[in-house]
Each structure stands twice: as C-alpha cells, then as structure tokens.
Amino acid sequence: MKRILRYLKLSLFTIPLLAAQQDKPIRVVFFGDSITQAGVKPGGYIVKMGEMLEKQGLKDKYELIGAGIGGNKIYDLYLRMEDDVLAKQPNVVIIYIGVNDVWHKTSSGTGTDPDKFVRFYEAILKKLKAANIRVALCTPAAIGERTDFSNQQDGDLNRYSQMIRDLAKKNGLLLIDLRKSFLDYNLKNNPNNDEKNILTTDRVHLNDAGNQLVADEMWTVLKGM
Numbered sequence: 001m002k003r004i005l006r007y008l009k010l011s012l013f014t015i016p017l018l019a020a021q022q023d024k025p026i027r028v029v030f031f032g033d034s035i036t037q038a039g040v041k042p043g044g045y046i047v048k049m050g051e052m053l054e055k056q057g058l059k060d061k062y063e064l065i066g067a068g069i070g071g072n073k074i075y076d077l078y079l080r081m082e083d084d085v086l087a088k089q090p091n092v093v094i095i096y097i098g099v100n101d102v103w104h105k106t107s108s109g110t111g112t113d114p115d116k117f118v119r120f121y122e123a124i125l126k127k128l129k130a131a132n133i134r135v136a137l138c139t140p141a142a143i144g145e146r147t148d149f150s151n152q153q154d155g156d157l158n159r160y161s162q163m164i165r166d167l168a169k170k171n172g173l174l175l176i177d178l179r180k181s182f183l184d185y186n187l188k189n190n191p192n193n194d195e196k197n198i199l200t201t202d203r204v205h206l207n208d209a210g211n212q213l214v215a216d217e218m219w220t221v222l223k224g225m
Contacts, residue, residue: 025063032096036068048215074120098140139179
C-alpha cells in the first residue's frame with residue numbers, strides 16, 4: 001500500500017512536469033550573415049515567418065531567434081557559436097551562410113577556400129550534433145539574379161551550394177535549397193534577365209518577395225522537424 005501511495009505521489013509530481021516540458025515552444029536559432037541579421041527587422045524573413053505562425057495559430061509553439069551578423073563567413077559562425085547559438089539552448093538551428101565566402105573573393109580579396117569552407121562547416125555540425133540540436137542547412141541563394149549564369153560568381157556559388165547539399169546528405173540533415181528556389185523563381189519571373197530587383201535589392205540582400213520566399217521555404221522544412 002505504501003508503495004502504491006509513493007507511486008501516486010510521484011506520478012502527480014512528474015505528469016505536470018512532463019506536460020510543462022512539452023508546452024515549451026520549439027526554440028529555433030537562425031544562424032547566418034547580414035541576410036539573417038536583416039531577417040529580424042520589419043519585413044525580414046524571420047519576422048514574416050512569425051507572422052505566418054500567428055495566422056496559423058502556432059505563434060506560441062515556436063520561439064524564433066535571429067543570430068545573424070553582417071559580413072560573416074563560415075569561420076565567423078564557428079568562432080561565435082558558443083555564445084550566439086549553444087548558450088541559447090535551441091531545439092533547432094537553421095544555418096544560412098556562404099554568400100560572403102564566395103562574394104568576398106572578388107569584392108574584397110578575401111573569402112573562404114572550398115576545403116576550409118567544408119572543414120569549418122563540419123566542425124559546426126559536430127558541435128551541434130554533440131548538443132543534440134536538430135539542424136537544417138541552406139544553400140546561398142544569389143549573388144546576382146540573371147538566369148543565364150552570367151553573374152560573376154555563379155560558378156563558385158553553384159560549387160559551394162553543392163558542397164552544402166553534400167554535407168546535408170552525408171550527415172542526414174534537412175536541406176533548404178534556396179539556390180535552386182531562387183533560380184526557379186527567376187526563370188518564371190525575370191523575363192528580362194535583370195541582375196536584381198526580382199528577389200533582391202542589390203543582387204544579394206532580400207526584398208519583400210525574397211524575404212517571403214525564404215520564409216516559405218524555411219517553414220516548409222521547419223514544420224516537419
């Protein structure tokens with residue numbers, strides 16, 4: 001009888017505790033560069049995703065946290081992930097990086113070599129895996145919106161996007177292929193082969209349509225995680 005009473009007391013204590021744990025929102029950190037930094041501003045893709053969640057009655061189910069810093073490359077993410085990601089104890093991390101690793105090769109003579117890009121990316125994934133955090137990888141969307149592959153960095157951007165696809169496949173992670181999504185959208189909506197103002201303001205950073213597309217693509221993957 002005493003054992004039964006002890007079990008009942010324990011159950012009365014643990015059931016509310018488990019319920020409270022389940023009621024906690026899924027904490028999502030968006031980890032990236034200036035595109036993600038702008039994502040938390042009015043009209044940004046993170047804000048738009050929050051608005052989408054609210055319309056679907058899911059606002060309380062997710063906590064969306066932006067962790068983007070302008071100019072960041074893959075090694076910058078690695079160096080700040082302890083404070084800007086792991087310390088926040090997220091359930092999910094969405095990594096959106098690669099534009100500056102390619103763009104800065106020609107714009108400022110820096111950038112990241114392919115082998116170093118993969119090694120730093122793998123080091124980030126290793127730390128996130130050790131913390132039991134679910135991860136989705138994004139390919140870098142655009143450095144110019146021309147659809148005939150005449151943008152200066154198209155070759156490198158395609159190469160780095162493929163490396164990210166390979167990392168996702170190798171590690172069994174979900175992929176948000178923004179590179180493909182942007183190209184598909186431009187093929188339908190950029191008949192004049194313009195280099196900007198379809199999904200971007202300056203060939204790289206997102207306009208309203210670009211932010212909405214990114215929000216839609218990320219939500220499609222996030223809701224299944």
